[in-house]
Amino acid sequence: MPKKAKKSTSKTARKIAPRAAANSAAKAATKSPVTPLDGATAERIANALETIASRLAAASPAADPAESLSAADAFVWHPDGRLAPVPRVSRVELFLLKGVDRMRDILMENTERFANGLPANNALLWGARGMGKSSLVKAAHASINAERKPADRLKLIEIHREDIESLPALMEQLRASSFRFIVFCDDLSFDGNDASYKSLKAVLEGGIEGRPENVILYATSNRRHLLAREMIENERSTAINPGEAVEEKVSLSDRFGLWLGFHRCSQDEYLAMVRGYCGHFGVRIDDEALEREALEWSTTRGSRSGRVAWQFTQELAGRLGVRLSGN
Numbered sequence: 001m002p003k004k005a006k007k008s009t010s011k012t013a014r015k016i017a018p019r020a021a022a023n024s025a026a027k028a029a030t031k032s033p034v035t036p037l038d039g040a041t042a043e044r045i046a047n048a049l050e051t052i053a054s055r056l057a058a059a060s061p062a063a064d065p066a067e068s069l070s071a072a073d074a075f076v077w078h079p080d081g082r083l084a085p086v087p088r089v090s091r092v093e094l095f096l097l098k099g100v101d102r103m104r105d106i107l108m109e110n111t112e113r114f115a116n117g118l119p120a121n122n123a124l125l126w127g128a129r130g131m132g133k134s135s136l137v138k139a140a141h142a143s144i145n146a147e148r149k150p151a152d153r154l155k156l157i158e159i160h161r162e163d164i165e166s167l168p169a170l171m172e173q174l175r176a177s178s179f180r181f182i183v184f185c186d187d188l189s190f191d192g193n194d195a196s197y198k199s200l201k202a203v204l205e206g207g208i209e210g211r212p213e214n215v216i217l218y219a220t221s222n223r224r225h226l227l228a229r230e231m232i233e234n235e236r237s238t239a240i241n242p243g244e245a246v247e248e249k250v251s252l253s254d255r256f257g258l259w260l261g262f263h264r265c266s267q268d269e270y271l272a273m274v275r276g277y278c279g280h281f282g283v284r285i286d287d288e289a290l291e292r293e294a295l296e297w298s299t300t301r302g303s304r305s306g307r308v309a310w311q312f313t314q315e316l317a318g319r320l321g322v323r324l325s326g327n
Contacts, residue, residue, distance in 0.1 A: 072085035073154070074089045074155070076157075079169070091138035091139055091142060094143045096277060097139060099266075100131065103125070107140050108144075114182075121257025122255070122256045123256060123259075126223060127262030130306055134186045137156075137184055137220065155180070156184055157174075161185060164199055171212055174215050182216055183217050185219045187222070217256075265305060266304075270308070275290070277309060281317060281322065281324050290316075293316065294309070
């Protein structure tokens with residue numbers, strides 16, 4: 001019996017020995033100095049912490065939409081759901097827009113009706129480039145708001161052409177607001193197989209919910225039908241039913257109740273624009289010299305337009321050392 005007990009004890013000792021060795025090795029490892037992180041590992045950890053922080057920020061309670069919309073009169077829409085306030089809109093005064101009197105009066109009347117809660121139409125401002133289409137929208141918005149209380153002011157929201165597919169999400173966000181909104185898309189057009197125009201069609205007319213009563217859409221484009229001519233011709237030549245294919249594309253512009261066409265200005269209108277800018281900003285020069293230089297400038301540019309008149313005014317003011325405050 002004693003011999004068996006001794007043999008059993010030796011077997012137990014052999015089993016315990018490896019464990020003890022492992023435990024002592026672990027303790028030694030914990031007491032060893034920490035190896036510094038290499039640059040790649042540290043960068044991965046930093047990126048992971050930034051991702052966690054951004055997700056925590058996204059999960060935090062959102063700001064009150066009503067309070068956010070009170071922060072400014074103009075915003076830029078981002079497809080992630082943000083409305084970024086624009087403290088100072090880049091615009092010119094309404095009276096400085098020359099050669100567009102008829103379009104100005106129609107758009108102002110439509111905008112004022114909408115601001116007063118009366119029926120109004122979506123508007124498409126199309127035509128020659130540089131003739132003040134987007135400037136007119138921004139000037140009309142500022143003019144309507146000039147004598148209104150903060151609670152009654154129109155809000156101007158710009159949506160970029162590439163974000164047009166997120167327009168239904170913007171409409172959903174604005175629908176419940178007490179404010180009234182002009183949703184503005186500058187230089188709107190569609191090319192190739194771009195099907196995002198269908199989102200715009202559904203919002204303008206035809207969707208189940210329709211356009212919210214407190215929202216109106218203003219868009220500018222160089223194209224009357226918002227589509228390239230070759231795109232329309234391609235549809236006509238390749239479709240099984242050419243007429244239906246073209247109608248599908250062209251019907252988009254039909255959903256704007258107002259079509260305001262802008263055409264190239266005459267020489268007299270161009271000079272009137274230049275004189276208006278120079279007079280407003282105090283750029284003093286002999287009228288004969290002003291006319292000669294303005295016409296020479298338009299010749300080098302190859303066109304006459306409000307944009308060209310403004311560019312010449314900036315050139316002249318810079319040369320004469322005059323600051324264009326308020327531009």
